[in-house]
Structure formats: C-alpha cells, structure tokens
Amino acid sequence: MVMDSSAEQRERWDRIAADWSPDEAVETAATAPMIDFLAELAGDGPALEFAIGTGRIGVPLARRGVPVAGIDVSPAMVEVLHSAMPAAELPVTVGSMATADAPGRDYQLVFLIANAITCLLHQDEQIACFQNAARHLRPGGYFVIQVWVPQLRQLPPGQTVVPATATDTQLIFDSYDLVTQRLLCHHYALENGVVVSPGTSHHRYVWPSEMDVMAKLAGLDLVNRYAGWDQAEFTGDSNSSISIWQKPNRS
Known part of the structure; x- marks a missing residue:
C-alpha cells in the first residue's frame, strides 16, 4: 500500500492559495526559458503538468498552443487557475500526482517543476509518481522533473x-x-x-541517482540531465537538476 501525504499537502496548499492571483499565470522573462524548454519537448502535445497549482507555467504553455491538462492536490489552487483559464481549455484533476488519473493516456510530455516531487513525503509515493507519469505517457513521450540537489x-x-x-x-x-x-x-x-x-x-529530498532508479522501475530511460533551463551542464557542484526521461517506443 502506497503511503499518502496528500491530506497534509492539500491543507497546506489550500491555505497558500489565498495569496495567489490568476494574474500571475503569465509568461515573463524569468519563466520564458522554462516554457521554451517544455514547449520544444511537447511539440504539438498534449502535455500534462503534475502539481499544476495556479497554472503559473501550465497556462502560458497552453497559450503557446500546446494542449495542457493538470493534476493538483489543492482544489483552492485549481480554482485560482481556472480564473485565469477555464476548465474547458485546461482541465485539471484534483488528487495526488502519485495516483490520480488525468483524461487520456497519450501525453507527449508530463512535467513536474519547482521542487514539487519533494512534496511527496514518502519514497513509495515518489516511486508511484514516476509510475503514474509512465502510465500517462505515449511511447516516445518525456517525463521532466526540476528539483534541487540536496546540499x-x-x-x-x-x-x-x-x-x-x-x-x-x-x-x-x-x-x-x-x-x-x-x-x-x-x-x-x-x-x-x-x-x-x-x-x-515539509519535504522528502531525493537524489538524481535515486530518481533514475525510480524511473527504471517505471520503465523510463534517462535522456539527459541539466543544471538549468538554459541546458547548462549538470556537474557535482550543481545545486539544481532538470532531468528528462523517455518512455521507450513499442517494438
């Protein structure tokens, strides 16, 4: 049985949602490199964002022309998102990114940014998150995680x-x-x-090598790892990682 920290996380993010505005779901100079990176991997989509929150990245990516859906544990955060873009244009499933189902099983890109993988407080939850991403991906599709490196x-x-x-x-x-x-x-x-x-x-920190094992358990292969959205080389001194895994094509 997978441990579940979603109730704790829902309470936290529902409370934080009051400080967020739909006006923040716009592309900025700071977020443009991230959106460029994700849009290139998504192609014509569709893309699925785990922990989509208020849509700070998902909404601008959708405005680029990529069909986007989301999963988020917080109904209050999703309400803010849908003030910026209606559910008919960006559907969101409320639930844990470790177990919840989004519409369809044919995503070209699943992505999880801003250290959100660490909000899953148990190792088996994090493993289940990788497995959930793999279930939603089409063959050849990509799973991207941005997370800090434990210091x-x-x-x-x-x-x-x-x-x-x-x-x-x-x-x-x-x-x-x-x-x-x-x-x-x-x-x-x-x-x-x-x-x-x-x-x-509260967080559970995770190492790049540990994530690679989780990816292998989910049937995903490491494609590349960078230190930032500018695709700088990842080294032993990097304090952040952006990892790309791919679901193999069917033989």
Missing part, C-alpha cells in the same frame, strides 16, 4: 541546518534529517528587517 556537503559534522536564501526581503534555511531523508524548510518574509510572515514546509 549535504555544506553540513559540517554534527550540523543539520543549511542556509538557502538570505536577502533583504526573504530568509530561508533548511534543516535535514539524514535518517529519514526528510527536510524542514523554514521561510520568513521580511520588511525593513522585521519578520512579517514566518512559515515552514
């Missing part, structure tokens, strides 16, 4: 906390549990040096 090399002996972001407006640090492979992300919004919005989120 354990920054941990001196006995330390469990790594700083992630420190700016005038945001402070983020991550605490690692090396036994359970869990990570607790502590994030704080700042105004004039004062914390105005503290928060935490």
Whole structure:
C-alpha cells in the first residue's frame, strides 16, 4: 500500500492559495526559458503538468498552443487557475500526482517543476509518481522533473541546518534529517528587517541517482540531465537538476 501525504499537502496548499492571483499565470522573462524548454519537448502535445497549482507555467504553455491538462492536490489552487483559464481549455484533476488519473493516456510530455516531487513525503509515493507519469505517457513521450540537489556537503559534522536564501526581503534555511531523508524548510518574509510572515514546509529530498532508479522501475530511460533551463551542464557542484526521461517506443 502506497503511503499518502496528500491530506497534509492539500491543507497546506489550500491555505497558500489565498495569496495567489490568476494574474500571475503569465509568461515573463524569468519563466520564458522554462516554457521554451517544455514547449520544444511537447511539440504539438498534449502535455500534462503534475502539481499544476495556479497554472503559473501550465497556462502560458497552453497559450503557446500546446494542449495542457493538470493534476493538483489543492482544489483552492485549481480554482485560482481556472480564473485565469477555464476548465474547458485546461482541465485539471484534483488528487495526488502519485495516483490520480488525468483524461487520456497519450501525453507527449508530463512535467513536474519547482521542487514539487519533494512534496511527496514518502519514497513509495515518489516511486508511484514516476509510475503514474509512465502510465500517462505515449511511447516516445518525456517525463521532466526540476528539483534541487540536496546540499549535504555544506553540513559540517554534527550540523543539520543549511542556509538557502538570505536577502533583504526573504530568509530561508533548511534543516535535514539524514535518517529519514526528510527536510524542514523554514521561510520568513521580511520588511525593513522585521519578520512579517514566518512559515515552514515539509519535504522528502531525493537524489538524481535515486530518481533514475525510480524511473527504471517505471520503465523510463534517462535522456539527459541539466543544471538549468538554459541546458547548462549538470556537474557535482550543481545545486539544481532538470532531468528528462523517455518512455521507450513499442517494438
């Protein structure tokens, strides 16, 4: 039986949805390289986004002419998305990306970005996510994941906390549990040096090599791995990975 963290994630993302606007589901200079990358792999589609959320990427990709569908655990996030693009143009299934069914089984691209794979808090959920992607893909189709690389090399002996972001407006640090492979992300919004919005989120971090095993279990083959959407080389110093696996063509 697959462990299920969807109830915890639904509560979290339903709460966060109140801070999102449909006006954010537009292509920007920052997101254009990502959308270019995904559009090239999708071709004439269709494409399926796991953890589509408010449609920050799925909606602009659909506006490029790629038919897009989505799966997301949060009804509130999906409601924001459908304020930007109606369900008739971008259908979304509410449920866990590890198990939920989207319409059809003939997608050229399934993609999962912004570290969302780590929101599945159990290894067997992450394995099931790969299997669900494979079920939805047509032969020759691609599965793409963008996720950070765990920064354990920054941990001196006995330390469990790594700083992630420190700016005038945001402070983020991550605490690692090396036994359970869990990570607790502590994030704080700042105004004039004062914390105005503290928060935490739970994750299960995953290694590129571990994802490759999950892909193999799902019958997917690694095509390439990059450090960023500009297709920079992935190295041992990369702190992020973009991985592409392919479902083999039928013989």
